[in-house]
Amino acid sequence: MDTHIVYPGQIPQDTDLLLAQKLMALSVGSLGDALYGRTAAAWGFSPTLSSTALTVAIGAGVILASGPLLATALGGQGGGLPADATVTTKQYLLPSAQTLTFPGTGGTYTLYALCSDVDTDNTLLPFWSADNPTQTQAGPNNAGTQLATRRASQVVLTLAQSAPAAPASGSVIPLMTFAVPGGATSASGVTYSQIANTFWLTIPELQSAIAAIAPGRLLNKQPFTNTNGATGTSGIYTVPAGVNTIIVQGVAAGGAGGGSMDCLNTSNASAGSSGGAGSYFEARMPVTPGQQIPYFIPAGGVGATAANGADGGALTFGPIGDLGTLSAPGGLGGYKGGIASSSGAALVTNAPAVGLPTGPDIVFSQQGEQGSPGVAALGQAVAFAGGSSARGSGGVGRVTYGTSNQYPGGDGQGWGAGGGAHANVAGTQNAGGAGADGYLLIEEYS
Structure with missing residues (x-):
């Protein structure tokens, strides 16, 4: 894993912080490549069907999938890191449960995960004034402009009968299918199945599975x-x-x-x-x-x-x-x-x-x-x-x-x-x- 170097007394630059994060993302991506290869691997996303409405709650989950290291420039305002199209394995998160409504009845609907990087958590940040270093400015040029403070590698879920368009510099991963009976008014009669070769066992689950067919240590x-x-x-x-x-x-x-x-x-x-x-x-x-x-x-x-x-x-x-x-x-x-x-x-x-x-x-x-x-x-x-x-x-x-x-x-x-x-x-x-x-x-x- 590459490591960025800084020195005592050095005037810190924004790139010092950003480059360290880029190198970490590249290292984690290489580890994902070694473990799973360049393929989509999902964990979580447990469905809970509603007995009163035509909805399903999808639990939190994680997806490893290929994507560009930096889809767009990171930081900016005269500095930052430029976009880097190097493809690596990235971790996309759904941090909390999401409830979805089935778009119809009498058909089969696929749960798709839209994976992409989004700059978010906009905040009004203080900036130094070159003309008066003792005074701070409200955003760049004291214009009161809010700036994103986090790049989220996120998962957005949708139910559809055909695959939606992929987000910019992102990917679409099918997770599972749901068969909805005709005329259903709740999801109690809905059946579902995972897409083959998408969900992977966690290490404890893998240990239990191996123990069932072969001895361990x-x-x-x-x-x-x-x-x-x-x-x-x-x-x-x-x-x-x-x-x-x-x-x-x-x-x-x-x-x-x-x-x-x-x-x-x-x-x-x-x-x-x-x-x-x-x-x-x-x-x-x-x-x-x-x-x-x-x-x-x-x-x-x-x-x-x-x-x-x-x-x-x-x-x-x-x-x-x-x-x-x-x-x-x-x-x-x-x-x-x-x-x-x-x-x-x-x-x-x-x-x-x-x-x-x-x-x-x-x-x-x-x-x-x-x-x-x-x-x-x-x-x-x-x-x-x-x-x-x-x-x-x-x-x-x-x-x-x-x-x-x-x-x-x-x-x-x-x-x-x-x-x-x-x-x-x-x-x-x-x-x-x-x-x-x-x-x-x-x-x-x-």
Whole structure:
């Protein structure tokens, strides 16, 4: 922004004051250009229809529109600033409500804003007398002439069925249309609509609109884990002050790996199938500070000796007001292994994958990865790794052969992963690895 310079002891001129205002107007206009471009942008002008007369009261409003920087000379009387036709964005004001009468009935009438600069507030100003500096004169040349003391960038409203002529060096901006029923005696039955792309949201209104469709500034992240062992953890999430949107990420618990059977000689082998991973979701939703939302963080499935692995628990978040509850199913446990002897082989199929999460405002979801089948034959056993989740990796699998070799499957790592299965040759029965617990992460936005 350009700034006019004056110095101590300098004799002030009228142009010192006027040029400072011109530079300010140019700076504000450039800011308007950067924000809205060279287009009309209106705020306010709220209509109130009369129930007793064929009139409408239009509230105060503001319009940004293109116009000349100085339509005419500013000041004068031997000084001042000349007209400047540089086009910039200008602010035109309707400072108070204006009541208009509909010009007819049975038709559609447009509310037009006539934007222009008008020199106003005429006042009789004192002037110095060059012949006698101790004496003041009533206006220029002591003629008693009043002069304008304010240049108003004003809005004048009118209702018409066609656009009126633009004022000198000004513009005409259509704001809204009114449909007046035939024979109407009051405006109670009148309907109206704003002209498209003319009215703009204020910054608070824009913030509210954005918050309704997208999160604002990230304020905090809150993780929630299972702290109660095999029972899982229940709790209540309370929306903190200043939080209007949350993104919820949740993964259900993983299933345990399947156990192996007793293998009492070197010709016997057994391997279970590994556990599946829990499903995962991401959901974005509006919330209200102080709102309370229940949640449940499940425990991972536990392996059992010579038995199927237990399923992982489902994760829930909700109910969320009237929106319902987010729910992610847990991973399925792996099947126990069969016994393969020297005369045959044993194949344990893997459990099927669980379904997708359900609930409101889900923007992304993923099934948990299935566990893998176990294979045993001719004194060898292969147990594969558990299924991986979106937030964890499956417990390790094993390959074993020889005499009395036992290799338990690994536990699921991170969150929601499945446990690895147990494998043995000529050994005793044992359990598969445990599935990993569920997990919840809440990102809080303004």
